[in-house]
Structures are given as structure tokens and as C-alpha cells.
Amino acid sequence: MDVSHILDPLNDAQRRAVTTPPGPVLVLAGAGSGKTRVLTHRIGWLVQAEGISPLQILAVTFTNKASREMRGRIEELLNFPTGGMWMGTFHGICHRLLRMHYQEAGLPETFEIIDSDDQYRLIRRILGELDLDEAYWPPRQLQWAINQHKEEARRAHHLPASDDYHQQTLYRVYASYEEFCQRLGLVDFAEILLRTLELFKNNQTIRETWQKRFRHVLVDEFQDTNTIQYQWLRLLSASSRNLFAVGDDDQSIYGWRGARVENLLTFEKDYPGAEIVRLEQNYRSSGHILAAANAVIARNEDRMGKELWTEAADGNLIRLYGASNEIDEAQFVVGTIESWVEQGNRRDSVAILYRSNAQSRVFEEQLLSAAMPYRVYGGLRFFERAEIKDALGYMRLISNHDSDPSFERIVNLPPRGIGNRTLEKIREYSRTQQISMWQAASQVISQELLPARAAGAVGAFLKLISEMTAQTEDNSLEDLTDHVLNTSGLLEHYRKEKSERAQGRVENLEELVSAARNFIPAETDDNELDLLSLFLANAALEAGEGQAEEWEDCVQLMSLHSAKGLEFPLVFLCGMEEGLFPHQRSLEEPGRLEEERRLCYVGMTRAMEQLYLCYAEIRRLYGKDHYTQGSRFLTEVPTANIEEIRSSAISRPLQRGGLRKEEKNSNELQPGKQVRHEKFGEGMVVTLEGQGEHTRVQIHFSEVGTKWIIPAYASLEMI
């Protein structure tokens, strides 16, 4: 077969990656080096040159968007539909496997996926049942801790026994949460992955079946895999060893969410003889931008090592704007965009990037007064909106009466006279009898445990749902949705509200009907689920675009994290100030500064033609003005690649190297120095991080091991 269409568009490194004979391959793909192309062409190569059946290929991504894009590009390349090929997100694929093997995985057939909002509510309910005070045990933190453990494949019973009351409480909450989910057939996001991993670990038949089925496994954004995901990938490819992983350690920015760059670093060890390919030619940015990004990321110690190069010209210098305050910053940015647009450029060729979402406000205000259309990324997605979740709550309850999260959500929405007292009784009954809220409700009524009025209200609710279930049995998904919205009174409820917000809610609900109309399930292999369940699972696993609005030509505002994977001719990286970027909270935790720097690298490498770096000398934060210090990342950009634009107001030139000088003077502490700590005894300085009073020192103590110390708080004595 002629494979020139697969190989011709590739450079040497890309071609090497694509044509490597089956076996473990690790592709270190720098920003803008054509990683998606390598992935899709690798699949094309396997199919057309190696003669491998598409059915034997599994391609895993992190986001639905990436998966869709890959599918589209493969179909384009190979010119055939890829329906039979398994391609999707970790969660999507694992969900599919769990549906097929629900019994072996120990789940009820009707198991339901809960999102983090549902999870949060559930944890609060458990806190209530355990009689724990939320003020002492913040549900968010417990949720975070539980997910953290799950992502490391640790179940409650794996936690070490502890004398610490805090640990014991965490254990109690985690264990009850697990029990609760198990009893009700609820599966959270991490559970989808963990269950699948355990299924593969414990069930040899299933493991071997899928190992044989997927002879070739490809993973995108490998640096973002967490412990469970990598363990599962290893299990899946244990017999074939055909794992093709593409990633970039320099773009690992989700460590705080459980991602383990180490997976990249240990790939070689786990797969001896693996082919390692570096993609270093960049096709995106002009020379100055690339040189600057290289220089910044070079400051990181923990790297596999890579240096991007380009055939493109140097292009424009990066521009540095020191604003007097955040309003000045925004005005400068918007003014610059105005002239960019006047020069005939599109507005959507521009991105305003920032470290934290709160920064978008000032830009929005300025864009608004300049009548410049814009779009802010982030915020709630379609299926996460309250009114949509309400409607889905009804549909879930119809689909499965025992869905407690749904029951709790809609039992009194719209208000139908079922108050907290009544609900508490039902909850209590459900807890003592170990039955679902639905069952508890009906038993509480038949046993006449409720006052007449409440009993009537609850009875009416149960009847409503039962009737809806009966009436919608043979309906199409669209009719069902429509029916639910109208007979539940939900639509009416929001229509009656006359706030602007409610108006949008009604529109969203109407949008849900058309989402139901247009819903086409991905072809499932052998397992058959009804359309409604598929729709509900899809809603949980694919929350939808940020805004389902039309593609207008508008300026793009987003956090640096959301910008990963995107590119724009003109990019503004704003709020480049110590404490904001790198963020204060990252300076306080070891190892996180390097992740902040990677974030900076990601931001810079989004720019194709022109990059602006901005900071404000005074920034109003939480109602208070703060004098800022330019981000250390600014000083890490070589002077040859950047030109400084003064703020019209005050401004003095950014003090180059100022930070570095301070670091040297204020710290006698240097790696290698011997110190004494009043509690931990003697040790040696391993690493230093942060400046001035934020300095953190990693010290290897001879008696207690390695610790992070903040000299500002704990006095260290030099030996």
C-alpha cells in the first residue's frame, strides 16, 4: 500500500516516531512540534503499513475535545470511518468497560456517574450522618483528600491506622463515602478509573481478553496521567508492550490534580529498550518568542531536556509593559488589540491569558467600554448548570428511582411543600434501613410516620415521578425531556422568576431539549443500554462547551491552564507579578515553583507572532492596593528577546536581576551547607526555593530525613 501520504508531511523526527516498529515508544513532543500529527499518523501507519486492524488499536486522550479532534484527523488521513476503533478519554473508555463488565466490577447494572458537585453534596450528607461539624471538617477538603487518595489507588482500608484524630476522621468519612456509593451504585470520576484498574488487576480473564484485543495502545498528554491511569496502561499493554506515549514534561501543569510527570521519567525504566523520540522543531512561534520560552524553562532542574528550534525568522521582539495598575494594564491591552484589529486582523486571533480567573474582570470592563466582543473561557459548562442538573435530576430519577443524589436535588424543586423536617425523617429512615431515599419515602408514608400534610406532599411527588416514568416509557429522548420539563413544573418555575438570570435558565432548559434531540450515542460494542441512560452518562462525562453560543469573532480570555493546546497570533500574558504569577500558594509548597514556570512556558509558547508580557506596579486585590514586584519569570527572559514599553504614568524600568541579587544577599544558605535546626538536629541544605521571607529550604537531616523549612519561621543555625 502506498503510504506516502502518511510520511510525506513529516520531518525526520516525526517520521522516526511514526515508523518505529511496534514496541514501547515515548515521544517527547515540545510545544507546537506536531504531536497530534504524530499520533494520528502513527495510527495511520499501523493500519496501512503494518496491516493492523483498527479494532486492535486503542487511543486515549484526556479531553473529549482532543479525542474528537483526533478521530476527525484520522478519518481525514485514512479516508475511512473509524467507528470501530476505540478512541476516547480515559474516563469514557473505562466507563464503557465498566458497563460491559459491571457484574465482575461489583456494580449494579444501573450504576450512575456522579460529578464533583454531586460528590460534594454526598460528602456533606455523610458529615451530617456522622455528626461531624462542617466548620471543623470542611467538606471541600475532605472531598479533595478522598479524591487524592483514590487517584493514588488507595481505598479507605488502605489508609494506615493512625492515632491522629484528624486521620481517623478522614478514614471514617472516606469509608462511609465508599459504603454509601457502593450501596447506591454511585461512581465518581476517580472511581471510574480505579474500578477499571481493580477489575483488570483482579480478573485474569478480563485482563487477558482486553490485552489481546488492544494490541496497540496510544496515549496523548502522557505527562498528565495519574497513578491509576499509568498503572492501567501498563496492565493493558503488559503482554504486547505496544505502548505509544506522547507527552511533554515541560508542559506538565496538573501536578496539583494528581498528574505524575514521573510517569514520563520512569517510562524508560518500565519499558527497557523503549524508543525515545524528541520532537524539537517548532512550527508555531517566531524566533524571539521561542528563544525566550527556552530560556525560561531552562531554569527548571527536573527536566528530561529538550530545546525547541524553528526555521522561522526571529520576528518581533517580545514586548514588556509595566502598567501603573491593573486598570492601566487592561487599557493598554485593549488599546493594543484595537490597533491590531484595525490592521485587518481578526479578534479571535488574540488571547488574553492570566493566572487566575478573577483577573478577567478588569479586562472585561475595558473590553466592554471599548465595544470589543470577547469570550471568557472557564466557568460552568452546559451540563453543570444548576437548571440543567435539575432537569437531569428528574430524568435520572425516572431512569433509576434509587438515585439518591437526584432525589435530594429535585424532591422539593419546584417547591411542593416538602421541607427539611420531612426530608430529615426520610434520610434517617433511609439510613437505618439501608435503603434508598425513594424506598424510604414510600415506606415512611405507608407506615404513617409523617404528619398528614407532609405525607400528602411526598406521596404526590412519588406519584408524579411514577407517572412520568410510565408516560415516558416509549417516548423519544426529546419527547421525554420535553415532558419532564413541563410536567415537573421546572420550566414553569423558572418562567415565573423574572430576574435576568431566570431568563437564561429557561433558554438553557430549551437548549436541553434540542441537546436530547441531537443526541447520538457513540456506537457501543456488545452492551446495550437504553438511550436515556446513555444520555445521562454522556452528560456526566462530557459537560459540554463553556458556552454553546455561536462562533463570533471575539477576543479570547482564559486562564493559562485553559490555554494549553491552543495557539494565537497575538498573546498577552498578564499579571506577571510575584505572588500572582508565580502564585503565592505555589511558592509555599515545594516543587510547585517549577510547575509555575512550566505554566509560564506554556503561556509563552501559545504565541505565534507577537507576545506581550504585562505587569502592574500596583494591583488592587481583595479591596486593597498592593505594591507589586515583577515576576521572577520576567527577569528570566533574555534581554535580547524583549523590549520594554514604559507605562505612560509613573513606571520605572523593571529592575533586571534585582530579584536574583536579593536572593544571593539574603541567603547565606546554599545547597551543600550544613545547618542545625532546633528540633530536627543537624542536616545539609539540598535545595532553595523562593526569595526573601518566602524562602523555603529543603534540608536533609541526618536523624529525621528530608524536610522543607521556612527560615523566616524556624531559625536555622549555620554550622
Add this chain to the structure above:
DNA sequence: GTGTAGGTGGTTTTT
């Protein structure tokens, strides 16, 4: 059941 005063917390986010 709805509205409002008072309190609190305020990186980053996909699934």
C-alpha cells in the same frame, strides 16, 4: 417558601 443580612473565603480544572 422567599427574601435579605451577615459571614466567609478568594489558584489552576477535566472527567
Add this chain to the structure above:
DNA sequence: CCACCTACAC
């Protein structure tokens, strides 16, 4: 400073 949540009063 502001957005969100909770508690409490009508």
C-alpha cells in the same frame, strides 16, 4: 472588594 452560602425572619 465581591460573590457565594447560610441562617433566620417574615
